[in-house]
Amino acid sequence: MKMKRHLYILSALLCLPMLSAAQSGVAERRSALLDSIVKGNTTLRALRQGVEAGKAGMETSLRLPDPEVGFSYKWGAPAGVPAVKGVDVTQQLDWGVLTGRRRRLAQSGAGKLEQDYRISLRDMLAEADRIIVNLTYYNLLCDELKRRLAVAQEVMSLCSKRYERGDLNAIDLNKIRLNTTLAQTELKRALSERQSLQFDLNRLGGKADLAWNDTVYAVPALPPLDELRSDIETASPELAAADAAIRQEHDRLRLTRTEGLPNLSVGYTGEYIKGERHSGVTIGLSIPLWGNSRKKTAESRALLALSEMERADAAKRLETNLMKRYASARNLRQTADKLTEDLARADNAHLIRRSLELGQISLLDYLLEISFYYNARTQQLEAERDAQMALVELWQLIDKE
DSSP states (O other): HHHHHHHHHHHHHHOOTTHHHHHHHHHHHHHHHHHHHHHHHHHHHHHHHHHHHHHHHTTSSSSOOEEEEEEEEEOOTTTOOOEEEEEEEEEEEEEHHHHHHHHHHHHHHHHHHHHHHHHHHHHHHHHHHHHHHHHHHHHHHHHHHHHHHHHHHHHHHHHHHHHTTTSSSSSHHHHHHHHHHHHHHHOOOOOOOHHHHHHHHHHHHHHOOOOOOOOOOSSOOOOOOHHHHHHHHHHHHHHHHHHHHHHHHHHHHHHHHHTTSSEEEEEEEEEETTEEEEEEEEEEEEESSSOOHHHHHHHHHHHHHHHHHHHHHHHHHHHHHHHHHHHHHHHHHHHHHHHHHHHHHTOOHHHHHHHHHTTTHHHHHHHHHHHHHHHHHHHHHHHHHHHHHHHHHTTTTOOOO
């Protein structure tokens, strides 16, 4: 699926030749940042250690039990009867170990642990992508607010000169001063939010030197729905984990059936009396009289049926989430594109500024018009962020690796 994702990204870049170089570079920086987070994330390290500990625990059941050795000494009576010395060595045989079914269960259990780790890794990468999207948005917003503040300061300088000439009253001058203060406040708030997101990024990466300063979004583009539906069966970590659980329960059922065979033990026994030796082999066999093995087999069958039902439920939920998230991503993408197109056609910021300088509009009209334009521009930035965030939610259904 990794190759598929690269093909989706490449297709999107070919459709946008003027932006391909920038987007290619930002995609590489995103990939490098995610790799750094995976290597440094303390939660992932702990989860990986848990996987290794779980595998090690499964290995402990893959050997035969230790043999038992017994010694006995029996005094003779009455006096003169020689003592009897005894030696017994017994080895319990485990059919699960001898047939290899216990090892296969351990292997399928290890596979289940790996798939659970894969889900955690996918979720952590999705969280990182959300932070990257929000950081990109705030980088764009901060640049926008810096431009607004610069314009507000220029207009305030212009109005101050007009006030000194007597062409502007104190009320209007205070309005423009308040407008500049509001621009400064918005910028400080956005810078604070961006800094908070940087802290979140550093927390994920386990170090304090991670940063994301790009103003181009790096989330892979929206692929065709048919391609996603055809590939998601093998690309979903949840389905892979459900399949691993089914394999584990299959192996557990086979092992339970094997353990239902009579237990067998072999050994050596010997008795030594003065002048005499009696030695030979011993064989022990359990009798499955009370039906415990049948109950364990029935339990294993029930667990297998449960895992198969859970797999079917996971597939249904995945299909529903795919359709829902794809529709959301597509609609938000269309909304963002439409707003960007309309805003480009209706960009009157320079005309409004020029009209104020020429005295063609009042200061109040200027503030109303520029506020309307700024509000539309902010909504356009938010719409683009929402569209990118919807892509993150869509890609979360699919393995990032």
